[in-house]
Amino acid sequence: MAVIIDGNKIAQDIRNEVRQSALELKERKGIIPGLAVVLVGEDPASQVYVGRKAKACAEVGFLSREYKLPADTSEEKLLSIIRKLNDDKLIHGILVQLPLPKHISTEKIIAAIDPRKDVDGFHPYNVGGLVTGSPLFVPCTPQGIMELIVRTGIELKGKEAVVVGRSNIVGKPIALLLLAQHATVTICHSRTKDLPAVIRRADILIAAVGKEHMIKADMVKDGVIVIDVGVNRLKNGKLAGDVAFDEVAAKASFITPVPGGVGPMTIAMLMKNTLNAATMKV
Numbered sequence: 001m002a003v004i005i006d007g008n009k010i011a012q013d014i015r016n017e018v019r020q021s022a023l024e025l026k027e028r029k030g031i032i033p034g035l036a037v038v039l040v041g042e043d044p045a046s047q048v049y050v051g052r053k054a055k056a057c058a059e060v061g062f063l064s065r066e067y068k069l070p071a072d073t074s075e076e077k078l079l080s081i082i083r084k085l086n087d088d089k090l091i092h093g094i095l096v097q098l099p100l101p102k103h104i105s106t107e108k109i110i111a112a113i114d115p116r117k118d119v120d121g122f123h124p125y126n127v128g129g130l131v132t133g134s135p136l137f138v139p140c141t142p143q144g145i146m147e148l149i150v151r152t153g154i155e156l157k158g159k160e161a162v163v164v165g166r167s168n169i170v171g172k173p174i175a176l177l178l179l180a181q182h183a184t185v186t187i188c189h190s191r192t193k194d195l196p197a198v199i200r201r202a203d204i205l206i207a208a209v210g211k212e213h214m215i216k217a218d219m220v221k222d223g224v225i226v227i228d229v230g231v232n233r234l235k236n237g238k239l240a241g242d243v244a245f246d247e248v249a250a251k252a253s254f255i256t257p258v259p260g261g262v263g264p265m266t267i268a269m270l271m272k273n274t275l276n277a278a279t280m281k282v
């Protein structure tokens with residue numbers, strides 16, 4: 001039976017560390033890390049995420065500012081808010097909650113954020129930095145996955161890592177981070193031939209698809225390390241991952257649950273990135 005990696009506990013440890021560092025930064029330099037979160041429209045899930053980010057900021061002693069804009073906000077208006085935040089000395093991190101309404105170009109908006117305040121790590125400057133190995137910021141979910149791996153004491157050097165999913169926010173960045181730690185990385189997607197055969201090679205498997213319980217026990221090898229990024233809402237209202245947890249846990253050496261695995265790490269890493277942004281200014 002696998003060791004279950006406790007993302008709630010690790011995320012809490014990180015938030016405690018960030019709170020302590022923020023306190024020291026305030027005492028030493030008089031700087032309070034500030035995060036601005038911009039939400040356009042009324043998507044219910046986005047509203048929940050924005051609320052959680054404000055709560056996390058309060059917990060670690062950051063300044064947090066929310067900009068809740070109507071769904072018909074023009075691209076130009078949003079750009080002008082970002083430009084102001086870029087120049088705002090009290091704000092160290094800017095996060096634009098995605099998805100944006102269709103009439104606004106996500107690429108244009110992300111590119112307008114000062115890369116030194118791009119705590120989501122989505123700006124092309126930081127994406128390029130991730131490829132070459134020197135980003136200012138790494139996207140929060142993949143960075144959170146790496147923290148889970150490191151703090152669990154898992155060695156990546158020489159391991160076969162299989163990433164299922166190739167999105168810009170999870171699949172591609174996590175593949176690059178694993179590669180940087182000397183894993184041998186394979187990225188799978190919806191056109192991969194014989195997915196089970198590829199997954200069976202994995203010493204470490206990252207599932208980031210968004211299909212409940214698609215990875216079954218007969219698709220993994222004994223002793224596999226499983227990181228399940230998927231968040232799927234079941235008909236009964238509960239959350240489930242991409243991995244059939246009970247049967248895969250019986251074969252794995254380590255596994256993350258859903259909920260309580262990768263999920264809590266994302267906001268913890270957002271706090272860490274905002275702290276780093278504030279520290280960079282020193």
Ligand code: NDP
Nearest residue numbers: 141165166167170189190208209210229230231262263266
């Ligand atoms: P996307 O929908 O952007 O990407 C899904 C990926 O899965 C695509 O690359 C797609 O391939 C691939 N895929 C789809 N079907 C299959 C299949 N049958 N076999 C193999 N690959 C397949 O999703 P995200 O990366 O944004 O998110 C993935 C999951 O992670 C979701 O459940 C999401 O909710 C969750 N998530 C959780 C977070 C957290 O815990 N904090 C944060 C972000 C995401 P193709 O490219 O060919 O279409």
